[in-house]
Amino acid sequence: xxxxxxxxxxxxxxxxxxxxxxxxxxxxxxxxxxxxxxxxxxxxxxxxxxxxxxxxxxxxxxxxxxxxxxxxxxxxxxxxxxxxxxxxxxxxxxxxxxxxxxxxxxxxxxxxxxxxxxxxxxxxxxxxxxxxxxxxxxxxxxxxxxxxxxxxxxxxxxxxxxxxxxxxxxxxxxxxxxxxxxxxxxxxxxxxxxxxxxxxxxxxxxxxxxxxxxxxxxxxxxxxxxxxxxxxxxxxxxxxxxxxxxxxxxxxxxxxxxxxxxxxxxxxxxxxxxxxxxxxxxxxxxxxxxxxxxxxxxxxxxxxxxxxxxxxxxxxxxxxxxxxxxxxxxxxxxxxxxxxxxxxxxxxxxxxxxxxxxxxxxxxxxxxxxxxxxxxxxxxxxxxxxxxxxxxxxxxxxxxxxxxxxx
Amino acid sequence: xxxxxxxxxxxxxxxxxxxxxxxxxxxxxxxxxxxxxxxxxxxxxxxxxxxxxxxxxxxxxxxxxxxxxxxxxxxxxxxxxxxxxxxxxxxxxxxxxxxxxxxxxxxxxxxxxxxxxxxxxxxxxxxxxxxxxxxxxxxxxxxxxxxxxxxxxxxxxxxxxxxxxxxxxxxxxxxxxxxxxxxxxxxxxxxxxxxxxxxxxxxxxxxxxxxxxxxxxxxxxxxxxxxxx
Numbered sequence: 001x002x003x004x005x006x007x008x009x010x011x012x013x014x015x016x017x018x019x020x021x022x023x024x025x026x027x028x029x030x031x032x033x034x035x036x037x038x039x040x041x042x043x044x045x046x047x048x049x050x051x052x053x054x055x056x057x058x059x060x061x062x063x064x065x066x067x068x069x070x071x072x073x074x075x076x077x078x079x080x081x082x083x084x085x086x087x088x089x090x091x092x093x094x095x096x097x098x099x100x101x102x103x104x105x106x107x108x109x110x111x112x113x114x115x116x117x118x119x120x121x122x123x124x125x126x127x128x129x130x131x132x133x134x135x136x137x138x139x140x141x142x143x144x145x146x147x148x149x150x151x152x153x154x155x156x157x158x159x160x161x162x163x164x165x166x167x168x169x170x171x172x173x174x175x176x177x178x179x180x181x182x183x184x185x186x187x188x189x190x191x192x193x194x195x196x197x198x199x200x201x202x203x204x205x206x207x208x209x210x211x212x213x214x215x216x217x218x219x220x221x222x223x224x225x226x227x228x229x230x231x232x233x234x235x236x237x238x239x240x241x242x243x244x245x246x247x248x249x250x251x252x253x254x255x256x257x258x259x260x261x262x263x264x265x266x267x268x269x270x271x272x273x274x275x276x277x278x279x280x281x282x283x284x285x286x287x288x289x290x291x292x293x294x295x296x297x298x299x300x301x302x303x304x305x306x307x308x309x310x311x312x313x314x315x316x317x318x319x320x321x322x323x324x325x326x327x328x329x330x331x332x333x334x335x336x337x338x339x340x341x342x343x344x345x346x347x348x349x350x351x352x353x354x355x356x357x358x359x360x361x362x363x364x365x366x367x368x369x370x371x372x373x374x375x376x377x378x379x380x381x382x383x384x385x386x387x388x389x390x391x392x393x394x395x396x397x398x399x400x401x402x403x404x405x406x407x
Numbered sequence: 408x409x410x411x412x413x414x415x416x417x418x419x420x421x422x423x424x425x426x427x428x429x430x431x432x433x434x435x436x437x438x439x440x441x442x443x444x445x446x447x448x449x450x451x452x453x454x455x456x457x458x459x460x461x462x463x464x465x466x467x468x469x470x471x472x473x474x475x476x477x478x479x480x481x482x483x484x485x486x487x488x489x490x491x492x493x494x495x496x497x498x499x500x501x502x503x504x505x506x507x508x509x510x511x512x513x514x515x516x517x518x519x520x521x522x523x524x525x526x527x528x529x530x531x532x533x534x535x536x537x538x539x540x541x542x543x544x545x546x547x548x549x550x551x552x553x554x555x556x557x558x559x560x561x562x563x564x565x566x567x568x569x570x571x572x573x574x575x576x577x578x579x580x581x582x583x584x585x586x587x588x589x590x591x592x593x594x595x596x597x598x599x600x601x602x603x604x605x606x607x608x609x610x611x612x613x614x615x616x617x618x619x620x621x622x623x624x625x626x627x628x629x630x631x632x633x634x635x636x
Contacts, residue, residue, distance in 0.1 A: 005625040015625040021632050024616040055625035072615070089614045093482050093568055105610045108618045109503075109603035110636045125620070135635055137622035145622050145631075148614070 003141035059140030084337035175201025254300035263309030
């Protein structure tokens with residue numbers, strides 16, 4: 001089969017590789033119908049995540065049709081399923097507490113040691129995301145092996161097209177969990193750093209969960225416009241001092257809850273971020289937590305900090321004093337996708353969530369290397385890319401073109 | 408017993424202290440492995456930590472014999488976990504290097520262990536303590552190609568959380584060519600082997616299968632049906 005593979009920093013290719021096979025009784029194999037490039041794939045593209053090996057297949061936002069099932073899979077051939085990016089066994093202590101991304105069994109014994117050494121405890125497994133999280137192949141390919149297929153996959157009813165449900169695999173529940181972690185109360189103002197896909201879904205989710213106001217922060221005009229279309233007030237950090245603006249917009253109090261939907265590769269020409277970048281490129285540091293520093297300093301006293309943005313290593317110059325003295329609550333973590341999937345599917349079916357407004361481009365697998373480059377270099381125009389294996393090479397559809405076809 | 412250390416570990420189920428470290432030191436000295444048990448009461452040991460003996464900073468390690476301890480929580484009742492461990496013949500299901508374990512009676516088992524270059528190493532173990540639902544201790548019998556002793560202890564995790572399994576093992580290779588082979592197999596990082604075997608035991612009990620990342624890649628050396636590291 002054809003698959004999108006990682007070969008090094010800024011080196012993504014399309015290779016012919018063997019098809020996946022059923023290995024364990026609970027496995028299934030799906031034929032991929034849609035798979036998206038995630039913001040966190042850019043951390044792999046930039047070489048910020050340790051544990052990638054040349055030849056790894058990328059992709060953790062996957063859906064498709066069941067084509068093969070193991071003896072203990074509960075799925076049936078022909079079913080359409082969305083696959084959570086987190087691999088979870090469903091029966092360990094963590095899964096039984098619905099902390100699915102912390103699953104104790106999904107990271108194989110062969111790959112569990114490095115994260116135990118780096119983080120104190122081994123991480124759960126995930127598709128297409130480095131050997132720290134299990135070394136599983138991703139789904140930016142024609143086929144995907146899905147372990148524990150009786151627990152993870154969400155069966156999609158007929159009539160809901162791929163683009164409406166694909167993001168149940170990661171970014172929709174990730175934005176939802178980011179907002180849930182804000183413990184939103186009536187009257188709350190939620191500030192969201194980063195208007196990429198997770199930030200945009202966090203904005204939408206915050207309103208659904210009862211936020212009075214949402215203020216979104218970014219510097220790409222098109223992404224800020226998308227945030228505005230979701231009902232947020234917007235700040236371009238190149239135009240304003242973010243902390244000053246947030247204080248003035250909230251009567252001097254500051255936002256009640258702050259979401260860092262940026263993660264380890266902050267943009268911006270601030271002194272701390274330039275220093276972090278130099279350290280990261282000379283192997284003296286790992287993460288560039290400029291956005292998280294600003295989140296902590298901007299959040300109101302006694303407020304809540306939610307971190308869906310991905311971090312991987314150590315943060316330097318972390319404002320621990322502000323965190324403690326202001327009495328902030330921090331909630332974080334990879335998304336417990338299986339906890340939210342079915343409820344969010346219902347809300348999509350009822351029209352309560354718009355899941356397609358952020359897709360800017362659709363293309364074939366063969367065009368993936370170009371798409372990674374655009375996703376990295378042109379973030380104003382490329383707001384979400386979906387790959388469809390049945391599209392022809394070079395047949396790239398933008399949302400505007402699709403809208404014209406529909407009209 | 409020169410250099411032997413009595414651990415000040417807490418035995419979670421019986422209150423007895425397990426000084427398995429003595430076994431490792433003795434094995435290094437070429438003597439038979441020992442298990443000694445203390446029955447509580449005052450000790451001349453000045454250490455005050457309420458931690459298992461194998462977490463002590465001066466636990467014997469290194470390439471001449473090692474003491475390994477590792478705890479894991481398994482989300483199943485204690486008796487069920489004990490029963491699955493007691494069935495030694497199923498060890499190859501989750502122990503990477505063990506090709507087979509054959510019963511030689513109720514207490515003795517013959518282990519065939521895979522070694523590099525298609526060779527195998529054999530040892531015979533004997534159960535020396537067996538308290539159903541609580542613990543199983545074993546040691547290699549004289550003439551085995553590996554001198555080893557171990558103990559698995561089973562205790563209730565906090566309510567609703569299943570069973571804590573604590574595996575403590577010690578072994579030392581014999582001299583000569585076979586010793587070198589065994590050393591290559593085990594001594595480089597024996598704790599890693601024990602850690603991975605216990606992880607697979609937990610996976611097998613909790614999920615019904617041993618978790619494996621077998622899947623395609625663009626690396627020619629790999630197969631989509633085999634685990635990749």
